[in-house]
Amino acid sequence: MNHLLSKYRKPLSTWGFYFFSTFVSINVYSSPTLNILNWDDYLSEETIAGWESLMGAKVQVITYDDEDARDLLLTDTTQNLIDLAIVDSPSATKLAKLGYVVNLKDAAHRSDIEPNWLQRCGDNGVPYLWGTLGIAYREDKIDQPINAWADLFSGREDLEGHIGMLGDYYSMTAPALIHLNLSPNTDKEDDLKAMFELLRKQTNSVLTYVYAPSYLLNSANKDELYAAVVYSGDQFLMNDTIGKEVWRYVLPDEPSIVWLDCWVIPFNSEKQSLALSFIEYIGQANIAAKNSEEVGVATVNRKARSFQSKEMTEDELIYPREEGFDKLVSVEMLSDANIRQRIRIQEAIKVIHESK
Template identity: 80%
Template sequence: MNHLLFRCCKPLSAWGFCLFSTFVSIHAYSAPTLNILNWDDYLSEEAIAGWESLEGVKVQVIAYDNEDVRDLLLTDLTQNHIDLAIVDSQSATKLAKLGYVINLKETVSLSGIEPEWLQKCGDSGVPYLWGTLGIAYREDKVHQPVNAWADLFSERDDLKGHIGMLGDYYSIMVPALIHLNLSPNTDKEVDLKATFELLKKQSDSVLTYEYAPSFLSNSTKKDDLYAAVVYSGDQFLMNETVGKEVWRYVLPEEQSIVWLDCWVVPTNSEKQSLALSFIEYISQAKVAAKNSEEIGVATVSHAAHGLQSKTMAEDALIYPRMESPDKFLPVEMLSDANIQQRIRIQEAVKVIHESK
């Protein structure tokens, strides 16, 4: 989720080089191309190749790790470079209300997707993958397992200066709110103030607020990251990045949240028919099963789930049991006032951290 949907965009110059490089890479393709805005390594090469062979069209994946940039591209009506995008279910709903994505109801043929996922993505989104928010930690670096949100706020000596937090206005607050026995979706000012105080205190122990897989790829301090708040599935990319199986993903002992990603098609895309074709293809049970297993993230299709290997289908970290309704909390739409307050907290915490 991202605050650019709820306030004026930052100046383009803030991401000028990134956006310029993106557009140059797009225009470098002279053949018909479907441009997909997506997280890095969140779509299997086999799935891409299968659709390319079927349609005779190339796929260009434009990878993002910053939701600000994602939403800047999706809400910029002066360009039509993005044909298809992955966003979280809350952003799918917000983008639809603001008129930035098309209505997909009855335009794509879907079967086998769980009704609850269809409802969460709404009429303008098609469910893709789902997962949980948890902790990844380096088993070769810490003195003992990092099994709880409480560990991230405990001032453990082996974690001090080695913690990674997610930097967006929602995810940065979830571990702290749950640690304080508060709802991740609370709009009470007293709750948000208490969370700010906890995050401010924790900032002494935080190494980065950058998305952990990106930090490991880009930072010279990557070996100093020992534990990080991540999305389920990120641990596979993190292990691949460092070249060894040292990152372990755990669901915290306390509560966590369940997230859902959805496909959306921008209203200003000139290749909407191709985008719809890709959605239908990637949603086919056989394709969805292989794609999900390759990435290591749960499929939304019960038909696809039934086609997966026993190892994948029965992995409790990928498909956690949902018998206890209190263990996993939904991500809810927040009011604009709540979002603005969270943005202020997010930015203040980062300023405090950077000043140290």
């Protein structure tokens, strides 16, 4: 699987908002440029090259690892820097509700997508890839395998100071709630208090709340990260980053989260037709299949799976069997009050961790 996209990639963190504001005027391409906001290594180089050749246009991928920064950019109506973006399904729903993204219900190839995925992205989003929330751990650092959320919250000696948690308000809190046998989407005050206490106790074992692939790329302490909450497929990027096949992804024995990412087109993009052509290009079954396999994440396209290798389709960490799928919980759009409470918890946990 190929995870090298350096030809097209520019991290969001390296641009700065001043640089963003001048991007259009300094663009060196003479042909039209489609600016795509995306996670790192989440779009194959071959897919990009194929569309560029077909359309006579260029792609600039702007990567992010912080959903708050992403949403800030997509809701900034004073700029039109992003033409196409990948967001999680609850964010797609919320952005549509607030009027920040265009209607895509007539996009080609939607009929090839599983109806449940279409429903979750809504009329203003087109489903892209889906996966699970799980744990990646270094097999060369840990003698006892990790197979449960409990391993991250039980105070295991071999993980003391070596755990990576996700820092956003949902992905930080969901594993803790599941470990407590509570719904990851709960809004009950007592549930959130119990979750906060668990996360507070865990801070002694946590190395970082930075997204694990980014931490491995940027931190001088990257060799101290032994286990991390990640999205399925991240393990490939993590292994590429350190140059060794030592990171293993596991889906915990307890329930976990199934996530879905959607394409959205900002309403203030001046290249909406170009953006739609990219969505429709990658929506072709053969293109969707190859892109999915190169990224190492499951496709939403029903026809595409017939084009994929047996190794891909029979990998239960990519396409969980029915009994495994029954344990997966969908991410729901939380109430504003619930989000505010989780953000307060998220910020408090980080302050507690930094004070140690």
